[in-house]
Amino acid sequence: MTREKDARAGLLISPIENGTVIDHITAGEALNVLRIIGITGTTHESISVATNVESKKIGTKDIVKIKNRELRKEEVDRIALIAPKASINIIRNYKVWDKKGVEIPDRVVGIVRCPNPGCISNTNEPIQSCFLVQKKGLRCLYCDWLITKDITSHIM
Amino acid sequence: MRHIISIRDLGKEEIGRILDEAAAIQSRSYDPSALKGKLLGLLFFEPSTRTRMSFAAAMARLGGNFLSMDSVEASSMAKGETLADTIRVVSGYVDAIVLRHPKEGAARLASEFATVPVINAGDGAGQHPSQTLLDLFTIRQSMPLEGIHVGLLGDLRYGRTAHSLTHALSLYNVTIHTITPKGLELPAGLATELRDAGTEVIEHGDIASCIRDLDVLYVTRIQRERFPDAASYFKVASSYRVTPELLTGTKNNFIVLHPLPRLDEIDPRVDELPCARYFEQSANGIAVRMAMLLRVMT
Ligand SMILES: Nc1ncnc2c1ncn2[C@@H]1O[C@H](COP(=O)(O)OP(=O)(O)OP(=O)(O)O)[C@@H](O)[C@H]1O
Ligand SMILES: [Mg+2]
Numbered sequence: 001m002t003r004e005k006d007a008r009a010g011l012l013i014s015p016i017e018n019g020t021v022i023d024h025i026t027a028g029e030a031l032n033v034l035r036i037i038g039i040t041g042t043t044h045e046s047i048s049v050a051t052n053v054e055s056k057k058i059g060t061k062d063i064v065k066i067k068n069r070e071l072r073k074e075e076v077d078r079i080a081l082i083a084p085k086a087s088i089n090i091i092r093n094y095k096v097w098d099k100k101g102v103e104i105p106d107r108v109v110g111i112v113r114c115p116n117p118g119c120i121s122n123t124n125e126p127i128q129s130c131f132l133v134q135k136k137g138l139r140c141l142y143c144d145w146l147i148t149k150d151i152t153s154h155i156m
Numbered sequence: 157m158r159h160i161i162s163i164r165d166l167g168k169e170e171i172g173r174i175l176d177e178a179a180a181i182q183s184r185s186y187d188p189s190a191l192k193g194k195l196l197g198l199l200f201f202e203p204s205t206r207t208r209m210s211f212a213a214a215m216a217r218l219g220g221n222f223l224s225m226d227s228v229e230a231s232s233m234a235k236g237e238t239l240a241d242t243i244r245v246v247s248g249y250v251d252a253i254v255l256r257h258p259k260e261g262a263a264r265l266a267s268e269f270a271t272v273p274v275i276n277a278g279d280g281a282g283q284h285p286s287q288t289l290l291d292l293f294t295i296r297q298s299m300p301l302e303g304i305h306v307g308l309l310g311d312l313r314y315g316r317t318a319h320s321l322t323h324a325l326s327l328y329n330v331t332i333h334t335i336t337p338k339g340l341e342l343p344a345g346l347a348t349e350l351r352d353a354g355t356e357v358i359e360h361g362d363i364a365s366c367i368r369d370l371d372v373l374y375v376t377r378i379q380r381e382r383f384p385d386a387a388s389y390f391k392v393a394s395s396y397r398v399t400p401e402l403l404t405g406t407k408n409n410f411i412v413l414h415p416l417p418r419l420d421e422i423d424p425r426v427d428e429l430p431c432a433r434y435f436e437q438s439a440n441g442i443a444v445r446m447a448m449l450l451r452v453m454t
């Protein structure tokens with residue numbers, strides 16, 4: 001049973017009846033994951049976060065548990081940018097009802113700010129930032145700027 | 157709806173089509189009333205008399221009319237208004253928009269809000285596809301583009317014409333030679349991108365070390381603003397100046413191009429040499445822009 005497993009591992013997080021568990025998050029990225037999926041201090045979800053937990057699969061990891069909300073695939077895929085190994089577990093009635101990986105989307109809209117100060121996406125125009133996900137990184141749809149590293153620091 | 161925003165999204169086939177059309181236009185095989193009854197909006201948020209005039213001339217030669225807003229008018233019209241709104245409004249007046257704007261990506265944004273085709277006539281440090289197309293056109297008048305050696309001389313760090321051109325050249329298996337003063341090299345990201353695309357990029361410290369290998373020398377301006385004082389500018393500028401003496405022993409069909417206006421980069425004595433093609437290059441802008449207008453409006 002999951003509950004027992006958690007208890008043995010000494011996790012402080014209590015089981016949830018329904019909701020979403022984002023597991024195998026790159027260690028240290030849990031708060032950024034929450035930011036990317038739009039959960040901030042002003043939203044009402046009940047959330048537990050565990051960081052730097054030992055993991056057999058990826059060394060150390062972060063875990064996020066969100067009560068009473070089942071995240072949709074489009075909502076979570078964008079976290080693949082910073083946590084490509086994450087798994088999304090939908091919990092129903094205390095059990096893992098569905099489990100999925102995350103896939104990097106083709107485009108990232110409105111999450112990342114273009115680092116180019118001369119870019120039109122950094123003005124008051126009625127558009128959201130938009131990056132094409134390419135092999136080498138994220139390319140601004142507007143100014144062609146390529147973000148190759150440290151994507152987290154460009155998250156709005 | 158067809159827009160022309162960047163060389164990158166045109167692709168080789170579309171570029172070839174525009175250049176062929178421009179060649180036909182230059183040999184006078186075109187319909188001078190092809191755009192009769194059409195109205196072109198020239199929306200310039202930044203001064204650029206040459207580009208504006210050449211689009212106006214291109215439109216007139218195809219029998220069309222144009223509305224022109226210069227930078228002062230455009231910016232007062234847009235006072236407090238977003239570019240998106242200006243574009244929506246102007247879309248209601250004209251059949252196509254030519255946009256020059258100081259912000260990078262402005263033309264892409266405009267294409268999202270316009271209900272008529274948009275042609276990018278330069279957005280900040282970003283793209284300037286009509287310049288690149290006329291550069292390619294001018295080279296192609298003298299030689300096939302495939303596999304040639306092109307030297308880019310001058311400010312390759314900030315020069316948008318050079319950036320745009322390198323993207324286009326990489327489609328033709330061209331070897332790029334860069335000749336730049338310290339600090340004005342091609343941005344590292346761009347160089348890597350070109351190399352990843354299979355283009356050989358060779359850096360040189362001076363013109364003499366590669367001039368005899370080149371088919372084309374593309375000279376760009378070295379801007380005075382990039383230097384702390386006049387003395388250091390003149391020192392650099394004079395050591396990168398193209399003179400007839402430097403151009404001895406070049407290949408037979410070698411040509412020199414420059415997007416103009418030039419300052420001291422090219423010795424006026426070079427103008428007399430058969431390899432000097434920058435004034436033809438500039439004149440080619442009309443045929444190329446006519447081809448672009450036809451492409452988006454017919
Ligand atoms: N009811 C629950 N409340 C809170 N967390 C749960 C609940 N059920 C499972 N979890 C957590 O969800 C994640 C996935 O659970 P599962 O039982 O599938 O673990 P697993 O077998 O280790 O899976 P994986 O192969 O993905 O690592 C684990 O981190 C687990 O602690
Ligand atoms: Mg596990």
Ligand SMILES: [Zn+2]
Binds near residue numbers: 114
């Ligand atoms: Zn940008």
